[in-house]
Amino acid sequence: MSKVLAVDLGGTQLRAGLCAAAAPAAVEHIGAWPAPKGLDGFREAIARMAHDHGAERFGVSVPGTARGTRCLWIPNLPWLDGVDLAGLFPNLSIGLGQDAQLALLAEVSAGAAKGLSDAMLVAIGTGIGSAVLSGSRIMRGGQGAACSFGWACADLDDEGHDRDGWLERQASGRAFDAIGRQAGFSDGRGLVAAARAGNATAIDALARPAKALGVSLATAVALLDPQTVILAGGVAEAADVLVPMVRAAMEKQLPPHLRRVRIEAGSFGKDASLVGAAFAGARGQQWDEIR
Structure with missing residues (x-):
């Protein structure tokens, strides 16, 4: 069974959850920590969680703009600007999106919309x-x-x-x-x-x-x-x-x-972006196409 590591990365906090790729709405919280201070800390945290929980897919919500697997402009986390997550995590299938877009993905897929x-x-x-x-x-x-x-x-x-x-x-x-x-x-x-x-x-x-x-x-x-x-x-x-x-x-x-x-x-309150990250991780880079 394929697993998804879902991460809602904010300017001050990183929240993570785990779900089966077939059931993203049922993502279960792993924990919450202060946001990493730099790229090395972020890489180590994600790689460790993916390894420990056997995740093959990675969905992540970021507080800024992104395209494909690349972060473009993350005002509160400038160390992510221009970073291609596919290069950081070559063994993970990645679904990356802006936090509000992924919150809407959650609501459209399993919530109010x-x-x-x-x-x-x-x-x-x-x-x-x-x-x-x-x-x-x-x-x-x-x-x-x-x-x-x-x-x-x-x-x-x-x-x-x-x-x-x-x-x-x-x-x-x-x-x-x-x-x-x-x-x-x-x-x-x-x-x-x-x-x-x-x-x-x-x-x-x-x-x-x-x-x-x-x-x-x-x-x-x-x-x-x-x-x-x-x-x-x-x-x-x-x-x-x-x-x-x-x-x-x-x-x-x-x-x-x-x-x-x-x-x-x-429907999802403060968990909307985390649930959306789970759906993005399950669907990959084409998460914006609602099925």
């Missing part, structure tokens, strides 16, 4: 990641960075930024934390909890980032016409508070026939 041909995933955590399923294929783009929703902009006067898109600066987890503290709450979670309890100050503070999300999402929905928009990352836990506010802003910028697109939390 199963059976759909067109869907969008927006993952809001420290930053904003996104991915799109169009015509039963996950869009990757020429540089592996298709549909980078965090770089959407609805401000004609914004001067831009090299590392953070406009929408990330308005409505990422970092932005929610800053807005929460400015409004007198502990952080973004405290802000959302207060809004959930009906606190008027918290509700007012959430209005601007919710509007930024809604207006930007309207552009994406108008371009892509998805059957559903899936929320992932920390924002999914606040869907009950944010979705009505986001939808109100979104619908103002859409024609009637596009206003009722579903917006829902994903």
Whole structure:
């Protein structure tokens, strides 16, 4: 029985799991560790886990752009920039993808978007990641960075930024934390909890980032016409508070026939990218073609 080593590699943490290639959705956690500080540490950790668990396939989610088996731009792990994983792990079949794309792969294969041909995933955590399923294929783009929703902009006067898109600066987890503290709450979670309890100050503070999300999402929905928009990352836990506010802003910028697109939390929560890595490892480099 062929085994898959699945890895969700973030800027600060490496999470790993193991599954049978025939059952990626049943990936079982092996453990979580601080992200390696360099390429040698990464190579040693993966080779050791693959050997110890008898894995022949390797699926990995990275917080940046990738194409084929090569990492292109990994802002928080620059030692991976330009690295071809096939050269590092010649004995493993490799499925490599951007974290939001693999989260969507999990949702399309066995979660909230199963059976759909067109869907969008927006993952809001420290930053904003996104991915799109169009015509039963996950869009990757020429540089592996298709549909980078965090770089959407609805401000004609914004001067831009090299590392953070406009929408990330308005409505990422970092932005929610800053807005929460400015409004007198502990952080973004405290802000959302207060809004959930009906606190008027918290509700007012959430209005601007919710509007930024809604207006930007309207552009994406108008371009892509998805059957559903899936929320992932920390924002999914606040869907009950944010979705009505986001939808109100979104619908103002859409024609009637596009206003009722579903917006829902994903099925896999924080494990979405790990499950997606398991599916990518099982399917290999053509993981973007949904079967």
